Amino acid sequence: MVSKSQNPRKVAVDILNNVLYKKKSLKYLFTEKLLSNFKDIDKAFLTEIIYGVLRNLYYIDWLLEIFFKDKEKLSPFTINNLRIAIYQLIFMRVPDYAAVNEAVNIEKIFGGKPTVVNGILRNFLRKYSKGSAPECQNLSIKYSHPQWLIDRWIKRFGVEETKNILKANNEKPPFTIAVKPQERGAVIDYLTKKGFLAKATSYSPAAVTIEGQIQNILKTLHESPFFWIVQDEASQLVCFLLEPKEGISVLDLCASPGGKTILTAVLMERGKILSIEKDKGRFKTLKDNILRVKKFLPKVEIEAHLIDLFKLNIKESFDGIILDAPCSSTGVIRRNPDVRYRVTEEEIFRLSNIQMKMLEKASKFLKRDGILIYSVCSTEPEEGEFLIDKFLQKHKEFISINSVYPFFESFYLKKGILRSFPHKHGTDGFFMVRLSLR
Template sequence: MKNVREVATDLLLKIDRSQAYSNLLLNQAIQKNNLSGKDAALLTEIVYGTIQRKNTLDHYLKTFIKKPLNKLEDWVLVLLRLSVYQMVYLDRVPDHAIINEAVVIAKKRGHKGISGLVNGVLRNVQRKGVPSVGSIADHRLQLAIECSHPEWLVGRWIDQFGEERTREMCTVNNTPPSVTARVNRLKHSVEVAIERLKNESVEAEPSKLAPDGIRILSGNLPKSNVYESGALTIQDESSMLVGYALDPQPDDRVLDACAAPGGKTTHLAERMGNQGEITAIDIHEHKVKLIEEQVERLGLTNIETIAMDTRKAAKLFKEETFDRVLLDAPCTGFGVIRRKPDIKWGKQSEDIERIQKVQEELLEAVSRVLKVGGLLVYSTCTIEAEENNSQIERFLDRHPEFEWDGSFSSRMPASVKPYILGTKDELQILPQYFNSDGFYIACLRKTSKKGGDETC
């Protein structure tokens, strides 16, 4: 059986080659290798940490390796990265144990020359220590290396948010996310849910961001009876804010577009008291099944699911069918880097332009099926202005029948009101604000039929 560091080497190599999401492959690896407890925790820490700190680790390694790093065999570079990550950022395992195990793995996978290289590089790191990044003259490059983010992305963020907020964001992105959950108010209050979890050795506290949320301090939430009974849904606190923004009423007909995996869908249903009607659509059939599993676990009955492309919504539904529409649009995901650190290495600036076009098409489609007087909420889990505020401003320029809602702030929790952007009904949460996901929400009202026929 492979040990944890061998599994980590294989896993990181697979992530690099396939550009697959690390969280999915990590869960599969833990199950396949029957890891639990400390071993599962160590594997998770090594894999996420090595991905998060990739270009910082490469900066360190360049000092000790004469040839360009891309001339090394892929697995050798991965092994060196994860070993240096442990030596620099973890303190529970002695350096000599890390080095010895790396050499053993190198001997098994390669030849004597490679094991000698690995041994020599790591012993030099142990003896000399890693180089400082302070000597890097370009301040954007220095920040990118120090906080381990792509230079092009750091540059974009500095232009949008300034250097100080960018540094704060990059720093938070390298910290482990909290486990948070939403309480199903149809079953329990927040206080009762916390008390019942305590009886199962799960410690939790109320969310400071979302009134329906709790933050887990210790314990195994998914294995608790409280969770399994449908009283809780694992969801980030920022994501919960969408439910307050849309504020669906018990007799509303609601469209949840791009709804999978169903966290927001089920929150809307709970807030509607399991009344009214929610149509949840997603393009992927297997993801629609995830929504259905959540609906069944939570005991909800007012949700209909459909596997379809949201861009074809106007063909399936008549114009002005829905009282409220939620479009949680596909995006670059730069707000969830803490949960999926490989996102920052797998994206390029061209991806922002590509996803903008998809978002635009989705907005056009759902705007047609919203009733006059109805509410449209647009949300993303990114912090990119081009996908957020700029996208909505362009939509409003094209659609005079829509305007900013006007009452958005009154529906939102007090914790986020300072971050609502000026007189506009939009909210941009950066990860450092609440140690939650980066998230954007815009709230628009349809005031007339397209073309300017006033009806209200």
């Protein structure tokens, strides 16, 4: 259990061990709940060192490599402690002596190798005094992304665009919420009066970006009289692509944490949504999130079911279906910098097979004049355009069709098939398609 007096560097080492060695997901370890145990100044510092190390891991390791004598003898704790110290020395304004002394102290707390850590960091500082660490031209090291993923992107987009993707993936993403489109102006006024920089975005009519300390923003939003949820603009666009009309029925087949269920409910104002989720823990999150906003949606009936979509056995068909399938998450690397170290090419192929089976199953529940939206937060074609081509080849009864909304203009790859990118649109990277029966 963390207490307010806990050392942020020590917690950062712990989190990095879990993410980089045990392959746990950063977003489930580094939560608002964990942060709430720290003083404001430590919250910002902890966030910066964790995200900073993960965004620059290969570069930091490249710099460190020449200072190791017996790297194999160092524990993951020591290596992550060193990475955190190097990040502070190169990228932050932490005084050299403080970064080194703190790293040595942490090493003592872990019962690690304080003398080795002290030696490596002092040698590092002798070679590279402030600001003199060399640049690396190798893209994988410079932007800290796996080579196989960079090779894929270069083949598809060329070197220059790939560099832009890599840069955008290492930038801090905006904090974005979805509100009722008719209340967007009022929400922005409210937040502005409370001292935040709040802006309407370019594409989703429901999106507001807010600058400021996240916990202060959340506190202000909780006290506000408005409907809001935290949701990236691209994720919001998936709901607009459905064009939910008043009174329709919607099936959301991969629903938790509920962003798309909830914004769809807001947009349709009146109707019925059946939300499916197979994971027990995530189902609870879905239920909690729906419960929080229920008062803002008095005319939409949302029913949530804990069930594997492959076992869904109902006779009903729906006006709208959303299949926001589990994916490699390569479109959300800027929000989850650890994704790049977990994802593999095999995983992309494995997911693609599951996604196709999910889409086949989803398509069975569509009404004659209904719309089926398939989406993933992946940049990879096996989970997007290749999969849809295959589906449309096999299912001649389906076609992809454009939305009536003009704000989708810059996202189309083909009729009804869309992609968003952080480096182009400033949104998360999503693939989405609008399918209807012929």
